[in-house]
Amino acid sequence: MTNTTHFGYQTVAEEEKVHKVAEVFHSVAAKYDVMNDLMSGGLHRIWKTFTIAQAGVRPGFKVLDIAGGTGDLAKAFAKQAGPSGEVWLTDINESMLRVGRDRLLNKGFTSPTLLCDAEKLPFPDNYFDRVTVAFGLRNMTHKEDALAEMRRVLKPGGKLLVLEFSKVWEPLQKPYDMYSFNVLPVLGKRIANDAESYRYLAESIRMHPDQETLKNMMQDAGLERVEYFNLTAGVAALHTGIKL
Ligand SMILES: C[S@@+](CC[C@H](N)C(=O)[O-])C[C@H]1O[C@@H](n2cnc3c(N)ncnc32)[C@H](O)[C@@H]1O
Numbered sequence: 369m370t371n372t373t374h375f376g377y378q379t380v381a382e383e384e385k386v387h388k389v390a391e392v393f394h395s396v397a398a399k400y401d402v403m404n405d406l407m408s409g410g411l412h413r414i415w416k417t418f419t420i421a422q423a424g425v426r427p428g429f430k431v432l433d434i435a436g437g438t439g440d441l442a443k444a445f446a447k448q449a450g451p452s453g454e455v456w457l458t459d460i461n462e463s464m465l466r467v468g469r470d471r472l473l474n475k476g477f478t479s480p481t482l483l484c485d486a487e488k489l490p491f492p493d494n495y496f497d498r499v500t501v502a503f504g505l506r507n508m509t510h511k512e513d514a515l516a517e518m519r520r521v522l523k524p525g526g527k528l529l530v531l532e533f534s535k536v537w538e539p540l541q542k543p544y545d546m547y548s549f550n551v552l553p554v555l556g557k558r559i560a561n562d563a564e565s566y567r568y569l570a571e572s573i574r575m576h577p578d579q580e581t582l583k584n585m586m587q588d589a590g591l592e593r594v595e596y597f598n599l600t601a602g603v604a605a606l607h608t609g610i611k612l
Contacts, residue, residue, distance in 0.1 A: 373509050376571030382509050389507045390461060392565040393437075397463035399560040401438050406555055407566075413440075415604045416502060418597070419531045420444045422608060428452040429497040432521060434486045434514075435459055435504020439468030445498070446477040456491075457481045459504075486514040491521045498522075502531040506576045515589035522611040528591055534598070534605035535578035544603070548573070579605050 375385045396403065404412050420441065425431055425448040433442040433456065442457035449455050457472060457479055459465040469481040484490055486501065487510050499518045508514045518528050536544045548570035556566030577585060579596050582605075586594045591609030598605050 374572075374575045376568045376575065385509050388568075392507075392568055393461040394463045395562045396556075396560050396565050397438075397461070397467050400464065400467065403555065403559055403566075406559065407552060411600055411603070412503075415531060415599045415606070416440050416444075418599065419500065419502065419529055419606050420448075422597075422606060423498050423500060423527070423529055425449055425453075425498055430454045430495060430523075431498045431500070432456045432489075432491065432496045433458065434489075434499065434501040434518065435507070436502075437461075437464040437468055437504075439471045441500050441502055442468065442479055443472055443475060443477065445500075446472065446479045455479045458484050458486075460485050487517060489517045489521050493520055494523045495521050496523060497526050498529065499526070500529045500531070503533065505530055505532050505582075506572050511577075512585060512589065515586060515591075519590050519609075519611050524611055526611050528586070528609050528611070530582070530586070530607040531604060532582070532607075533573040533576060534582075534602050536603050537598075537601040540601055579607075582607055 370381045372379050373382050373385050375388045425445045427450040429449045430453065431445045431449055433445065436442050436457040436459050439457050442455055446455040457468050462483060465481055465483055472479050486508055499522055505511055505514065522528060552566040552570050553563040557563040583594050583596055586607055586609045592612045594607065594609040596605050596607040
């Protein structure tokens, strides 16, 4: 029997989700950064700055950025880890990864970039000091497998940071829905010539586990001292956990 999952509000075969997510990111890659700034009014930069601060990367650290896309986090980590460090920019999508790799190179960072699936990471056990994933987990088909892989590649004492859209504070739900379902697809159409991908964005956010559910999933994956920080009234949340 075919296993099914969600692609936004649609129920689809697991394989189909993988293809549809790939189509979304091939389609938006070239306009991804400008759309992020427009859609969030620049807020994603503040959320990422907070995540980078919580990561506390020091010179010599080994860092894995999963679903790293256009490289915002990897760029900051490469600077902090310095020449003695090792910062990997990885993503399953070639179009996104190419934009990220070029951005890093343009800034003078020769960080390794690798096309790989978070659900099957090609790294040894106990290797990284930090593993990060920003706005990527939501798109993964088997989130539990991906979280287990993230834990596996962390060194004992290493930290996982998951930045993702989350459940917004209840009084803001209505205006947030209005914005997400009316404004985002129009912006997507105008700027990236793709309304559907931005409709998927709004739907996938609603289907993603809320703060407490994701915290439980991280604990079930074997992470300890799991906590989360609501950002902008829960529009996004940063979850962190340690491998002991
Ligand atoms: C919204 S973008 C986030 C990019 C970047 N981390 C950021 O915060 O700007 C989501 C990324 O997740 C990637 N992705 C989706 N499924 C993945 C998987 N199974 N493994 C690795 N990356 C995946 C997509 O290709 C896409 O580049």
